[in-house]
Amino acid sequence: MSAAASHKTILQTTNLCKSFGGVLATDHVNLDVASGEVHALIGPNGAGKTTLISQLSGLLKPDTGSIIFKGKNVTGKPAHRFASAGLARSFQITSLFADMTLLQNVALAVQAHTGHSFHFWRNATTDKRLLEPAYHYLQTVGLAKHADSIASAVSHGERRQLEVAMALATNPSLLLLDEPMAGMGADESNLMIEILQKLSGEKTILLIEHDMDAVFTLANRISVLVYGRIIATGNKEQIQSDPAVAAAYLGDTSDA
Amino acid sequence: MNPAVNPKRLIHRASFWINALLLLLLAIVPPVLFITGQPYWLDIFTRLVILALAATALNLILGYGGLVSFGHAAYLGLGAYAVGIPTYHALYGGWEAIASYNGFLHVTIAVSVSALFALLTGAISLRTRGVNFIMITMAFSQMIFYAFVALENYGGDDGLTIDVRSEFPLISLDNPLTLYAISFISLLLTLAIVYKITRSRFGLALQGARSNEERMRSLGVDCYRYQLVAFVISGALCGYAGFLLGNLDTFISPEMMDWTRSGELMFMVILGGASFLCGPIFGAAAFILLEQLLRGFTIHWHLPFGILLILSVLFFRGGLSGVIDKVRSKGSNS
Amino acid sequence: MEASLLFIQLLNGLQLGILLFLLSAGLTLTFGIMDFVNLAHGSLYMLGAFICASLTQLTGSFVIAALLALPLTALCGLLIELVVIRQLYARNHLDHVLATFGLILCLDTLAEIIWGPAGIAIALPELLNGQLEIFPGVVVPIFRLLVIAIGLLAAAGLYLVVNHTRLGMLIRAGASNRTMVSTLGVDIKTLFSGVFAMGAALAGLAGLLVAPIAEASIGMGNEIIITTFVVIVIGGIGSMKGAFIAALLIGLIDTLGRSYLDDLFKLMMSNDAAETAAPAISAMLIYLMMALILAVRPQGLFPASSR
Numbered sequence: 001m002s003a004a005a006s007h008k009t010i011l012q013t014t015n016l017c018k019s020f021g022g023v024l025a026t027d028h029v030n031l032d033v034a035s036g037e038v039h040a041l042i043g044p045n046g047a048g049k050t051t052l053i054s055q056l057s058g059l060l061k062p063d064t065g066s067i068i069f070k071g072k073n074v075t076g077k078p079a080h081r082f083a084s085a086g087l088a089r090s091f092q093i094t095s096l097f098a099d100m101t102l103l104q105n106v107a108l109a110v111q112a113h114t115g116h117s118f119h120f121w122r123n124a125t126t127d128k129r130l131l132e133p134a135y136h137y138l139q140t141v142g143l144a145k146h147a148d149s150i151a152s153a154v155s156h157g158e159r160r161q162l163e164v165a166m167a168l169a170t171n172p173s174l175l176l177l178d179e180p181m182a183g184m185g186a187d188e189s190n191l192m193i194e195i196l197q198k199l200s201g202e203k204t205i206l207l208i209e210h211d212m213d214a215v216f217t218l219a220n221r222i223s224v225l226v227y228g229r230i231i232a233t234g235n236k237e238q239i240q241s242d243p244a245v246a247a248a249y250l251g252d253t254s255d256a
Numbered sequence: 257m258n259p260a261v262n263p264k265r266l267i268h269r270a271s272f273w274i275n276a277l278l279l280l281l282l283a284i285v286p287p288v289l290f291i292t293g294q295p296y297w298l299d300i301f302t303r304l305v306i307l308a309l310a311a312t313a314l315n316l317i318l319g320y321g322g323l324v325s326f327g328h329a330a331y332l333g334l335g336a337y338a339v340g341i342p343t344y345h346a347l348y349g350g351w352e353a354i355a356s357y358n359g360f361l362h363v364t365i366a367v368s369v370s371a372l373f374a375l376l377t378g379a380i381s382l383r384t385r386g387v388n389f390i391m392i393t394m395a396f397s398q399m400i401f402y403a404f405v406a407l408e409n410y411g412g413d414d415g416l417t418i419d420v421r422s423e424f425p426l427i428s429l430d431n432p433l434t435l436y437a438i439s440f441i442s443l444l445l446t447l448a449i450v451y452k453i454t455r456s457r458f459g460l461a462l463q464g465a466r467s468n469e470e471r472m473r474s475l476g477v478d479c480y481r482y483q484l485v486a487f488v489i490s491g492a493l494c495g496y497a498g499f500l501l502g503n504l505d506t507f508i509s510p511e512m513m514d515w516t517r518s519g520e521l522m523f524m525v526i527l528g529g530a531s532f533l534c535g536p537i538f539g540a541a542a543f544i545l546l547e548q549l550l551r552g553f554t555i556h557w558h559l560p561f562g563i564l565l566i567l568s569v570l571f572f573r574g575g576l577s578g579v580i581d582k583v584r585s586k587g588s589n590s
Numbered sequence: 591m592e593a594s595l596l597f598i599q600l601l602n603g604l605q606l607g608i609l610l611f612l613l614s615a616g617l618t619l620t621f622g623i624m625d626f627v628n629l630a631h632g633s634l635y636m637l638g639a640f641i642c643a644s645l646t647q648l649t650g651s652f653v654i655a656a657l658l659a660l661p662l663t664a665l666c667g668l669l670i671e672l673v674v675i676r677q678l679y680a681r682n683h684l685d686h687v688l689a690t691f692g693l694i695l696c697l698d699t700l701a702e703i704i705w706g707p708a709g710i711a712i713a714l715p716e717l718l719n720g721q722l723e724i725f726p727g728v729v730v731p732i733f734r735l736l737v738i739a740i741g742l743l744a745a746a747g748l749y750l751v752v753n754h755t756r757l758g759m760l761i762r763a764g765a766s767n768r769t770m771v772s773t774l775g776v777d778i779k780t781l782f783s784g785v786f787a788m789g790a791a792l793a794g795l796a797g798l799l800v801a802p803i804a805e806a807s808i809g810m811g812n813e814i815i816i817t818t819f820v821v822i823v824i825g826g827i828g829s830m831k832g833a834f835i836a837a838l839l840i841g842l843i844d845t846l847g848r849s850y851l852d853d854l855f856k857l858m859m860s861n862d863a864a865e866t867a868a869p870a871i872s873a874m875l876i877y878l879m880m881a882l883i884l885a886v887r888p889q890g891l892f893p894a895s896s897r
Contacts, residue, residue, distance in 0.1 A: 083476030562695030
């Protein structure tokens with residue numbers, strides 16, 4: 001775990017616990033994400049990944065333990081405070097402004113990042129300070145040509161790309177990507193891996209993903225979550241050779 | 257940013273001209289009717305324009321904010337009582353020294369009391385969503401209704417006659433044509449305000465919250481503040497409409513704020529197409545003219561009216577609003 | 591004297607609370623299980639009252655009329671469900687509200703066409719019309735006691751149905767998980783119709799119990815429906831227990847507020863001011879209480895866990 005200690009830690013959880021009806025869905029989780037790295041969180045279905053990242057993005061309150069983000073204790077704060085502190089997340093189930101264009105979707109994200117929206121008079125729909133960055137982020141994820149399409153009308157893969165663009169638009173210190181490849185075909189997955197690879201140099205990313213190829217391609221470090229506990233953290237080789245991981249996880253994903 | 261495809265432009269242009277034509281008709285027809293000796297119709301059109309103003313105000317939160325407020329008649333009532341109560345106390349004499357004309361006082365009271373009521377009730381009701389929000393806004397407006405029923409001083413159930421209309425320098429609201437002109441200009445200003453707001457950053461945040469509130473929160477936006485401010489703006493504008501309505505009727509009673517009035521106002525917004533800038537005007541026009549038409553046939557005009565309402569929800573609304581939504585989304589153009 | 595007056599006011603409050611519960615039970619059931627907002631619930635209350643009034647005139651007996659009016663109101667509910675409501679389940683709440691608002695206009699006008707614009711009073715039989723001295727000096731109309739007793743019986747019956755029958759199990763399951771119920775092999779349409787008719791019967795019961803005290807009148811439903819909403823919002827939408835407690839609370843507070851607030855105010859201000867302010871404040875009392883409760887608990891006192 002001290003492998004990445006040379007980097008500055010941006011997110012750290014200490015003994016995070018969350019239980020539902022007596023079942024510990026998150027069991028004393030100690031997780032740290034270093035600035036600049038791509039950290040993957042993997043685990044079999046039902047391992048508690050969704051519960052964990054819901055706490056990491058403020059949608060769920062942990063029972064005990066703490067979440068330190070950029071040196072500040074954000075435990076128990078509402079979701080919008082996590083976001084304004086610089087933590088952006090994409091959703092496993094795509095969550096967009098379905099009735100707006102892709103450009104408007106990203107523009108809203110840009111707007112959210114640039115302070116409060118109590119501006120009643122200036123026309124925001126032609127405001128270059130919103131549209132130019134929005135267009136830039138659409139380009140980053142390869143969606144510029146669809147800028148004027150309605151979000152509900154584009155393909156599943158494109159909506160996932162849009163999710164990433166919106167997360168980027170808030171200029172986050174940490175990008176939390178919840179299964180960005182979920183439900184994608186091989187081509188779409190490869191495109192997404194490419195996009196994320198481009199970002200990996202400049203952004204700190206916490207990646208929750210099922211697709212092992214993607215994880216091993218992108219991640220600097222990997223944490224394995226099983227039954228709410230982190231059973232191992234390390235680089236690709238360490239994880240692949242870890243017997244506990246093999247037993248608990250890699251062993252039964254041969255069919256995945 | 258990207259060059260728009262032709263059909264979009266076409267729809268935009270078409271809807272622009274339809275709206276312009278509607279406003280032009282409203283500018284010309286009623287005065288002509290009045291001059292040609294149909295004062296009754298000028299009265300009807302003044303009411304139409306005032307209710308269109310109120311519906312436009314409601315549209316800001318219902319159409320653009322997605323907040324189904326079922327209590328907007330209360331603001332109409334508050335605005336009208338803001339004319340009636342000071343007049344009843346003959347406050348205009350005493351205030352002359354400060355304001356010279358009591359009209360400014362009336363407008364100030366109408367707008368600020370409505371805004372305050374919207375702030376207090378909005379602060380509570382906006383913490384809930386969906387059905388709860390509908391029922392709570394309904395309950396608060398009914399509270400105002402019962403409060404005025406119980407206020408015997410101001411006529412209680414029987415209402416209050418406004419002896420003198422609000423006074424302004426240079427103009428007299430006693431002239432029906434002037435009152436219509438003021439109401440119509442007010443409607444235009446309200447349209448401009450709502451138009452500007454919906455295209456501003458504030459408006460975008462509001463529409464984002466309508467579209468996907470949880471997503472807004474995960475972007476770091478606290479939607480509550482924006483919705484509350486929109487609620488207050490909407491209430492204040494509606495209060496102003498109430499001020500006009502009080503001057504039109506020169507009579508106010510709690511009946512004006514009954515929750516079924518709020519229902520009618522909502523119906524106007526939906527009928528005309530929510531989140532369509534001029535939709536509420538179409539809705540108000542359809543509502544008032546239909547009412548006039550059905551009244552001509554039967555005293556039980558509420559029955560066919562109710563049936564039409566149900567049918568429009570069952571068959572027309574899904575279709576119409578669907579069509580509008582499609583036109584809107586195809587036509588929307590950043 | 592003071593104590594006996596208080597006792598009678600408490601009974602009146604209890605009676606109002608019971609009536610509110612009968613109304614809110616049906617409404618909260620339809621909401622809980624079908625996610626449907628029915629503004630026209632008050633019109634069923636009015637129908638119950640008018641049908642019972644007509645039948646009393648026809649049969650000469652309030653009791654027979656009441657027994658007939660109950661299933662007839664349920665039938666009206668069933669008809670309304672089949673013709674209008676059923677088409678709306680898949681729609682959003684805004685559509686529910688608009689369509690049932692139209693329904694109110696129709697039903698109120700229909701009632702006016704059938705029964706005329708004036709209200710109809712119901713004469714009670716000798717036996718029910720009397721007074722009862724329950725304590726020395728405390729005389730109560732027998733019918734009021736009967737209203738309370740019937741209301742409590744209905745509440746108990748409802749509790750048994752919801753908690754100890756298969757129908758109740760489906761209702762509870764349906765409230766928390768609609769798709770699960772349909773996988774249980776239950777015809778969801780029939781279930782919905784049944785629940786709606788049951789709610790109509792409860793509203794009708796409240797209406798026919800009120801009619802001999804107040805009289806059946808056009809628009810009587812539109813007044814009480816908002817108070818019913820206050821009950822549901824305070825109790826927590828979809829919660830039967832919440833509806834019961836909130837209904838009694840509202841009934842008591844409203845009644846006691848109207849009778850004692852002016853005395854209370856007279857302690858604090860001049861008589862004139864008190865006589866002006868007290869009626870207005872007491873009319874607003876339950877709404878202010880709603881505001882207070884919601885400020886602390888936005889989801890009401892007993893939020894249904896599924897929502």
